[in-house]
Amino acid sequence: MKNSSRRSARTRVGQGRQLGPTETLLIDEFVVNYRRKNIRNLVIRLREDGTVDLSCPLDVSRSQALKFFKSREAWIRIHQEKTGFTADRPVREYKTGETYRLLGKVYRLEVISGGRYSSRLRSDEDVIVLTVPPGKTAVDTEKYMINMSARHLRRLLEELVPRWEELTGLQCSGWSISRMRSRWGVCAPSTGKLRFSICLSQLPVEEIEYVVLHELAHLKHPNHGKGFWDFIFSYMPEAEYIRGRLRNKIDYLPPQSDAEHNM
Numbered sequence: 001m002k003n004s005s006r007r008s009a010r011t012r013v014g015q016g017r018q019l020g021p022t023e024t025l026l027i028d029e030f031v032v033n034y035r036r037k038n039i040r041n042l043v044i045r046l047r048e049d050g051t052v053d054l055s056c057p058l059d060v061s062r063s064q065a066l067k068f069f070k071s072r073e074a075w076i077r078i079h080q081e082k083t084g085f086t087a088d089r090p091v092r093e094y095k096t097g098e099t100y101r102l103l104g105k106v107y108r109l110e111v112i113s114g115g116r117y118s119s120r121l122r123s124d125e126d127v128i129v130l131t132v133p134p135g136k137t138a139v140d141t142e143k144y145m146i147n148m149s150a151r152h153l154r155r156l157l158e159e160l161v162p163r164w165e166e167l168t169g170l171q172c173s174g175w176s177i178s179r180m181r182s183r184w185g186v187c188a189p190s191t192g193k194l195r196f197s198i199c200l201s202q203l204p205v206e207e208i209e210y211v212v213l214h215e216l217a218h219l220k221h222p223n224h225g226k227g228f229w230d231f232i233f234s235y236m237p238e239a240e241y242i243r244g245r246l247r248n249k250i251d252y253l254p255p256q257s258d259a260e261h262n263m
Helices: 003-008 062-071 073-083 138-168 198-202 205-217 226-235 239-247
Strands: 018-027 030-037 043-046 052-057 099-102 105-113 118-122 127-132 174-178 185-188 193-197
Touching: 018 062, 030 062, 043 073, 052 062, 062 073, 099 138, 099 198, 118 138, 127 138, 138 174, 138 193, 138 198, 138 205, 138 226, 185 205, 193 198, 193 205, 198 205, 205 226, 205 239, 226 239
Parallel strands: 030 052, 105 127, 174 193
Antiparallel strands: 018 030, 043 052, 099 105, 118 127, 185 193
């Protein structure tokens, strides 16, 4: 968009009659409520549930609206952090008795007070003993728990990626973990790099293995054609079943308790 258009497309709450239904779009990691309204300017509004409203004048095309939105993503991230209106707002208070999902297993939290953050898994009892320093908020504790989940996921991937590289004969140039919310994993065939979502830390090992195999396969087959799926099924015949389970899982970090979300 031209500079004059950018000045007029201010990120403020607009007034106007909504025309047509609201569409829910997934743009990068953002859940966007896209509306066409009888207003003069493009409007972006942050909502408390972490979603973002994008209201579009009738004379602005969808592609122009999405281009404007993507140009403001940095602004959105900054203001989500300032306001706390993010999709990963705490869904729990981090108190004893709440549940936490880690590598496909649901643990009960046992929260105690201590000098610094620490956690210990009592797998035989399905318990995570979580030490929280005095004065820390649920937001502080959530950040620690996400980092804890990432550490467990990283240790697992350090085993799974080399194992599947050896089995398939494919070699990635490196891999990383990031806070993707729209994808379980990404492969860049041009560089050979893989990226995995932190949300994988909630899943059972067999589902994480499927994602590892899926992304490695893209090094050989960049698209999802017949050759790609033949390759996947030759190593994992149950892949279609696992893929179906993954497509039905939409919760994101922090993992929600059974009372809050039915898998």
